[in-house]
Amino acid sequence: MATIRVSLAGEDTDRSYDVACGRGILAGIGQRLAACGAARAVIITDEAVADLHARRAADSLAAAGIALELLTVPSGEPSKSVAVAAGLWDDFARLAVDRATHVVAVGGGVVGDLAGFVAATFARGLPLWHVATTLVAQVDSAIGGKTGINLAGGKNLVGAFWQPRGVIADIETLETLPEREFVSGLAEVVKYGMILDAAFFEWLEEHAAALAARQGDLLAAAVERSAALKAHVVERDEREITGLRAVLNYGHTFGHAYETAAGYGVLLHGEAVAIGMARAARLAAILDRLPEEVVGRQDRLLGRMGLPSEAPQGLAFAPDNLLAIMARDKKTVGGRLRFVLPSRIGQVELVPDVDPALVTQALLGS
Ligand SMILES: NC(=O)c1ccc[n+]([C@@H]2O[C@H](COP(=O)([O-])OP(=O)(O)OC[C@H]3O[C@@H](n4cnc5c(N)ncnc54)[C@H](O)[C@@H]3O)[C@@H](O)[C@H]2O)c1
Ligand SMILES: [Zn+2]
CATH class of the missing domain: 1.20.1090.10 (Dehydroquinate synthase-like - alpha domain)
Structure with missing residues (x-):
């Protein structure tokens, strides 16, 4: 496994984080969050990734003693919408999500951008993790803190910079990716x-x-x-x-x-x-x-x-x-x-x- 450090100075806190890259490392996510003191997490994923990979992330978190919810949105770009983001905000409110709850985005750039934006905005900001399951997400969208959703008037028009606590790029997850993607x-x-x-x-x-x-x-x-x-x-x-x-x-x-x-x-x-x-x-x-x-x-x-x-x-x-x-x-x-x-x-x-x-x-x- 390789670890790439993203070094970011903060005004009063160090916002640096690691991108962990390797085969089979998704199974270790529970330990990673537990090491950061997480007691509760919400996984956000999409319909295609839920069974393929998100459930394994859920099992790992549960095994580490982390209380867990899993929310699934439809696959594809249309989920980066105000309506889907609002649905997640409502879910978070219903589940009494608070600032001690970690948001774990499991999927490609769509899930990462959407979940990242919801994490950036709900309760003025929740700790975020990206489990990147597409090549685009592993080399691009999960790193750098850009989050956002689309409007009818254009892509990514509403968003926020919100850096994750960590990124997990498990190369094995790429095996199930459709060829064209x-x-x-x-x-x-x-x-x-x-x-x-x-x-x-x-x-x-x-x-x-x-x-x-x-x-x-x-x-x-x-x-x-x-x-x-x-x-x-x-x-x-x-x-x-x-x-x-x-x-x-x-x-x-x-x-x-x-x-x-x-x-x-x-x-x-x-x-x-x-x-x-x-x-x-x-x-x-x-x-x-x-x-x-x-x-x-x-x-x-x-x-x-x-x-x-x-x-x-x-x-x-x-x-x-x-x-x-x-x-x-x-x-x-x-x-x-x-x-x-x-x-x-x-x-x-x-x-x-x-x-x-x-x-x-x-x-x-x-
Ligand atoms: N934030 C940034 O800096 C940044 C950078 C680049 C792109 N983006 C955004 O990323 C989005 C595109 O991301 P993407 O290309 O990852 O698309 P995506 O998230 O839509 O994923 C592509 C498809 O693959 C499926 N999928 C994901 N992982 C899979 C897996 N391991 N096995 C099988 N199927 C899987 C998804 O369900 C989806 O149908 C765009 O919305 C773009 O704006 C953001
Ligand atoms: Zn690009």
Whole structure:
């Protein structure tokens, strides 16, 4: 098992926590919470994860003498809603949950964001744990304290920064993940190599096929390195103030445009990010910021992992429509297009004021 420390200074308390990463470690969650003095916990999970993994977490907590409730929400993005959050607040009130009750989110990013937001807001904040059961959650959403829900007007519009007490990334839980969900998560792994770590990118190139086949030890190593890179960024820019955390948005401005244009649920987030990274690299090459050769290298790595670098045929992705969506992106300032673009493998820069004509060229080029 590996432990990655997320070091966060607090005004009067140390808010640092560990991301524990390894095989079969879910069974130890009871001891972990007991060691933190927890006497009571509420598990929040979704319908798919409840039987597969959450019950094992419940058994472990019960065996450690922790009084326990288990609440289940429907699987999928629609659960990140005001209605589902309100339902959980009501459940918490009915169960007389108080500040000594630990909230344990068992699931992917949806459960983590939702349960995290409810934990952040109920009784002005409850201790939170993430048991991350998707690749996306293990390398991204469970680390860093962003929680939130969606409104009709946009994704993640309501939320709070709320750091967990600990994160458990049990690699074994990834074995039950549907293939498309798993592969989609690999896009964020490639992203970490591209934005921060050239040696990791090369390692991914070497092991792409084995990773795509979920080979245990390699997968654990990929999750550990990705989690460590995310932790490092979060430590240095916890609340997205210095701009450093923005590097994590590589591929995401283009990606969100494809995700939105395709229509809800057509492209998975990671698939859209893969297409977005491919477009961002092309834009960097057009701007003479990146050698063409690197564009091809990234495309090939994405391809070997089973990820797209082109938008799927048959869907209408008119550049004007994509540009209009990007101009509305919440990370856009004053309608001006800015992008996180690579300057070489392992390094990105924030590039402001990009000419829309060149963006169109990047959208059309192959
Ligand atoms: N907070 C952040 O910093 C952050 C970062 C990235 C993404 N997110 C959010 O994360 C969400 C996406 O997360 P996700 O990709 O994990 O999706 P998800 O939570 O919807 O999980 C994907 C699907 O897999 C199922 N599932 C989960 N674990 C499983 C397992 N081990 N075996 C079988 N099935 C399993 C779920 O029920 C769901 O149907 C989005 O809402 C996104 O906004 C947040
Ligand atoms: Zn992402």
